[in-house]
Amino acid sequence: MISVFDILKYYYCPREFYLLKVLKAPFRAKTKMVYGKVQQEKEEERRLIRNFFGEELKDIQFGVYLEDLDLGLTGIVDALLFLNNGDIVPLEMKYTDFTDLNLQKKKQIYAYAKLIETSFRKSVNYGYILFIKQRRIKKIPVTADDKLFIINDVTKLKKILEEEKIPPYTHSRKCNYCEVKRFCGRPGI
Numbered sequence: 042m043i044s045v046f047d048i049l050k051y052y053y054c055p056r057e058f059y060l061l062k063v064l065k066a067p068f069r070a071k072t073k074m075v076y077g078k079v080q081q082e083k084e085e086e087r088r089l090i091r092n093f094f095g096e097e098l099k100d101i102q103f104g105v106y107l108e109d110l111d112l113g114l115t116g117i118v119d120a121l122l123f124l125n126n127g128d129i130v131p132l133e134m135k136y137t138d139f140t141d142l143n144l145q146k147k148k149q150i151y152a153y154a155k156l157i158e159t160s161f162r163k164s165v166n167y168g169y170i171l172f173i174k175q176r177r178i179k180k181i182p183v184t185a186d187d188k189l190f191i192i193n194d195v196t197k198l199k200k201i202l203e204e205e206k207i208p209p210y211t212h213s214r215k216c217n218y219c220e221v222k223r224f225c226g227r228p229g230i
């Protein structure tokens with residue numbers, strides 16, 4: 042099975058994905074990630090979400106496990122939002138200083154949109170990222186192509202696992218923040 046976390050890691054660095062998934066490199070979460078985990082269901086986040094959506098919001102469920110067995114994809118979404126217009130959409134919480142919307146962050150939303158569609162048999166065309174520190178929510182559109190590319194991503198990641206061929210190094214700027222750099226073998230890090 043491929044997880045949404047695997048896709049997230051692959052889009053950070055394919056080699057990191059490989060080290061974690063195939064070689065089982067010990068993963069050491071950064072302080073802010075640990076902080077994020079323990080804070081996840083606290084009232085502050087719930088209040089931020091309720092303030093932002095107001096009357097639009099019917100219900101929130103935190104930490105929901107989703108799976109698509111046919112595709113071979115699983116994930117635990119930070120929050121599922123049930124809106125009064127009938128939409129069910131994913132929301133991911135970020136505890137970072139950086140609020141840029143890179144492909145890595147968007148891919149998480151695309152993957153959860155795909156999983157929600159399978160689980161609830163409803164079309165999902167957007168999701169949200171909540172930047173906790175900045176108290177900002179950004180809406181992420183999700184197109185049919187975005188969801189199609191998630192299917193391609195899962196196929197690609199499965200192939201890497203089957204072939205057991207370690208991917209090349211990524212852009213060195215990312216290595217400074219990499220959780221498994223001790224196991225990478227990249228010279229000079």
Ligand code: SF4
Binds near residue numbers: 211
């Ligand atoms: S140290 Fe750099 S090249 Fe190696 S896995 Fe981490 S991000 Fe990728």
